[in-house]
Amino acid sequence: MGSLRVHDTSVSRARGVPRHPPSGRRTTVRRRQTRRARRRAVGVLLPALLLGGLAAPGNAASRDAADIPPQEPGVTLRSFDVGSPLEQLCTLKAGQTPNVDKLMPVIDWESTEDFGLEDYFVSQVIGNIDIPEDGDYAFRLISDDGSRLTVDDQLVIDHDGLHSAEPKDGSVQLTAGYHSLRVDYFDASAEQRLTLQWRPPGAEEFVTVPNDVLSTDADVVRVTAPGQKECEGGADSPGDGLPLDSVHPSYDLTDLRPEGFEPQVSAMDWLPDDRLAIATWGGTDNVAGEVYLLDNVTGATSPEDVTYTRVAEGLNEPMGIKWVDDSLYVSEKHQLTRLVDEDGDEVADTHETVAEWPYGGNFHEFAFGMLYEDGHFYLNLSVAIDLGGATTDPQPAPDRGTTISVDKDTGEVDYLAGGLRTPHGIGWGPEGEILVTDNQGGWLPSSKLLHIEQDAFFNHYMNPPGPFDDNPVTKPVLWLPQNEIGNSPSTPVTLTEGPFAGQVLIADVTYGGLQRASLEKVDGAYQGALFRHTQGLEAGVTRVSVGPDGALYTGGLGAGGNWGQEGKLDHGLQKLTPNGTSTFDIHDMRATPDGFTLSYTEPLSQETADALADSYRVDQWRYEPTADYGGPKIDEETLRVTSATLSEDGTEVTLTIDGLKPDRVVHVQSPRPFSSADGETLWSTEAWYTLNAVPQG
Structure with a gap:
């Protein structure tokens, strides 16, 4: 979203950068500082890594405070509005900004005010847990609906599925020091509840994991955006409903x-x-x-x-x-x-x-x-x-x-x-x-x-x-x-x-x-x-x-x-x-008075050509800028493709589409299978066209 967590402005001033530089052109000279002095000056300035993923596979060792970014007590709660009821935890499509992102003291929530959303959402709880001593630690998740606890790279509790606020336990051997902690949770409808408890070595009862052992990155910009988010679907694949996951074949x-x-x-x-x-x-x-x-x-x-x-x-x-x-x-x-x-x-x-x-x-x-x-x-x-x-x-x-x-x-x-x-x-x-x-x-x-x-x-x-x-x-x-x-x-x-x-x-x-x-x-x-x-x-x-x-x-x-x-x-x-490799891809997309022409880098296969009229899905929407952060799609609608005509050389498809309007984003998707005459699968099936104006004639 373009919002960077960097450093406090008072630190900039400590580095000799004026808060309000004088107007006009002025030549100044700043001599090089010694490396030791520079290190002292910038020690608190370096951008912190985002704590959000799991630890590297096989790495269950604890970390010292010096090995993680600056911390503050509590955990980060991120909630994503998925817009429809789930029956189990889903994998969110990558790169989506949460609807809610806030610092919470402990993981013990049971209201819309806590989660920031009412129904049909997925939450991620991210942070670190400071383990006081080596030993076997028992954890308990109480959730309505499904949840999952991961410590470092280890799945400790799998409490997925539709159910009321019932507990499920798990345990893990941990060494003293910091360990990454993550809880995934979803709410289908009605009641909400998520609580994380523990029973440290020597304790007799489960209690809510206390604030003084929980921490998350300090002073980050907590960016949120409205609108519905998406889970990965069963038919999604990289380049077709999901972001690509590899290097374009035409490059080394x-x-x-x-x-x-x-x-x-x-x-x-x-x-x-x-x-x-x-x-x-x-x-x-x-x-x-x-x-x-x-x-x-x-x-x-x-x-x-x-x-x-x-x-x-x-x-x-x-x-x-x-x-x-x-x-x-x-x-x-x-x-x-x-x-x-x-x-x-x-x-x-x-x-x-x-x-x-x-x-x-x-x-x-x-x-x-x-x-x-x-x-x-x-x-x-x-x-x-x-x-x-x-x-x-x-x-x-x-x-x-x-x-x-x-x-x-x-x-x-x-x-x-x-x-x-x-x-x-x-x-x-x-x-x-x-x-x-x-x-x-x-x-x-x-x-x-x-x-x-x-x-x-x-x-x-x-x-x-x-x-x-x-x-x-x-x-x-x-x-x-x-x-x-x-x-x-x-x-x-x-x-x-x-x-x-x-x-x-x-x-x-x-x-x-x-x-x-x-x-x-x-x-x-x-x-x-x-x-x-x-x-x-x-x-x-x-x-x-x-x-x-x-x-x-x-x-x-x-x-x-x-x-x-x-x-x-x-x-x-x-x-x-x-590297000279020719990759089957959409080359360009041009607007026509009643649709679009999509040009491909290679001729289409006969199988693809025979199914053209039924293969394209077209949606359009607009945006309405407001003073609020971000904004949802407005006036979403699915449009009907009335014809799809293949050029004589097999490289261009001209679509006639009912209901196109100016000042819209038009999303065109050709679901798989979609192949070239040589049998190559289309690299990416989707295009997003900004239709500010419809061509005339």
């Missing part, structure tokens, strides 16, 4: 991290000699705000071949980097900085302030991404938010939620467009225009892809108003339906070569992987379709770049709250190299 995946190198990548750019510059939040040596130069990453390579040199540190959560005129420029939260190498060793000796922008010290006030062209840098300023995800009212600094340009020579800041919330990604579009991704939140019922034009306003209102709040609302190029095909979109990048040249890839931190968009202009404005493209990476993706060798380079970063892909690392650096 290469790791680029030498042993011990764990960069939390927040930005990347290329030097003329094919070295890769990355900015990071930290990871290696516990030093935050770094810049590295990496060599031997292009072409045929391996982690052992890659070398890296740290050339800067002590930066204030950099999220953009560009190499311009033999210098590296970095967008910090509060300013644009040039890294100055005074002695020729490529290590920055001073940090020169090129420009400053409004900054109020809120943890969420980022300067996202960076482009450069003709003497100007382009980047996005996010708004301040509260820890619950709501937009801060009033904003601590003016003119946030904007795309800005910065004159390289004078430092002058100009505002291009506004009404943004968490505009994490910025990139060049198919015709050289600026594309930006924005993350779900207040006034954003779902995440979206935007085309930045001068004076555009994208519907996120603030107090005080932003510079473009009085302008008409500009429609998104694409809605990125939340939890279905996106969650926390980051970098957009346009492909210039290969079978999808001219299309846009969109990275995602929480949904993970890369999604692919085919865009077209209708009535002079962009709209188009979104497809799943690849997963199988080691971390959710903050940055993606096309390298000089034509490979896709992906950098990963995970933080607390929901900002990171579940089960993946909080750091990562890999590349996807095209």
Whole structure:
């Protein structure tokens, strides 16, 4: 959702970053601190890993307090509205944001007020339990309806199914120290109850597990979103109802991290000699705000071949980097900085302030991404938010939620467009225009892809108003339906070569992987379709770049709250190299006056062609932006496909569809079996088209 747990603003001030930088251009010099001093300063700043998954298989050993993120007493309760009664625990589709996320002192609940939902929901209880001494610990789950207790990787109690509030016991041998704890629960209807009790060694009776042995990650942003969530269905499979789970067959995946190198990548750019510059939040040596130069990453390579040199540190959560005129420029939260190498060793000796922008010290006030062209840098300023995800009212600094340009020579800041919330990604579009991704939140019922034009306003209102709040609302190029095909979109990048040249890839931190968009202009404005493209990476993706060798380079970063892909690392650096394999996939989707034409990369099989009229399912809905966080689908309806016509070469299907309306998201799904003439299964069966306007004629 684009809401990051980072650090308290008082810590930023302790690092020498002013809460309200002076206006105007001002050059400052910050000398490099000693590594020891930096480590002391950043020890509490590094983003915490999300505690939510199970421990690694076979790892039942306890952990010391130093081995886990900062904790606070209690557990995390997350509830998901599934909208219909269940008979047993279900597996939620990956990447969905809960309806409820809150800190609870103990696990002993029996009301709607406790769970946050009334009926038809699934809850996850996540935390750690601090075991005082080695021994055999008995646990008891009391639930109405089903529940399950897991400690580390061990299933301790399986109390699934429909039943009243009855107890079930289990026991596990535990060593002294911290162990991960998770309870899964569902409520079908009527009464609700979930209680976790224990009987430690030597105790005679079961009692509720006390608050003083329970803990969960401290100070995380607890992001929630309305709307119904989905469980995996029996017919679902990766790419067909579920997220992909592997690398696209047309790429070879290469790791680029030498042993011990764990960069939390927040930005990347290329030097003329094919070295890769990355900015990071930290990871290696516990030093935050770094810049590295990496060599031997292009072409045929391996982690052992890659070398890296740290050339800067002590930066204030950099999220953009560009190499311009033999210098590296970095967008910090509060300013644009040039890294100055005074002695020729490529290590920055001073940090020169090129420009400053409004900054109020809120943890969420980022300067996202960076482009450069003709003497100007382009980047996005996010708004301040509260820890619950709501937009801060009033904003601590003016003119946030904007795309800005910065004159390289004078430092002058100009505002291009506004009404943004968490505009994490910025990139060049198919015709050289600026594309930006924005993350779900207040006034954003779902995440979206935007085309930045001068004076555009994208519907996120603030107090005080932003510079473009009085302008008409500009429609998104694409809605990125939340939890279905996106969650926390980051970098957009346009492909210039290969079978999808001219299309846009969109990275995602929480949904993970890369999604692919085919865009077209209708009535002079962009709209188009979104497809799943690849997963199988080691971390959710903050940055993606096309390298000089034509490979896709992906950098990963995970933080607390929901900002990171579940089960993946909080750091990562890999590349996807095209291998020439032709994969059967939807190539593009274009709107017609009465439907759509879907183009495929290979001719369809005769079996698939014979069943076309019955194989497509089409749904449409719209979104209604409000001040609330996120929002549900509105006016959902299933549409009838009246005809499906296959082109003579077998690669295009034109659908005629009754009831299509403008300003809708149209979801088209072709259930399996759906194969090519060579017998290959379709890589991903689904497309989401943002139909801002229906073509005429």
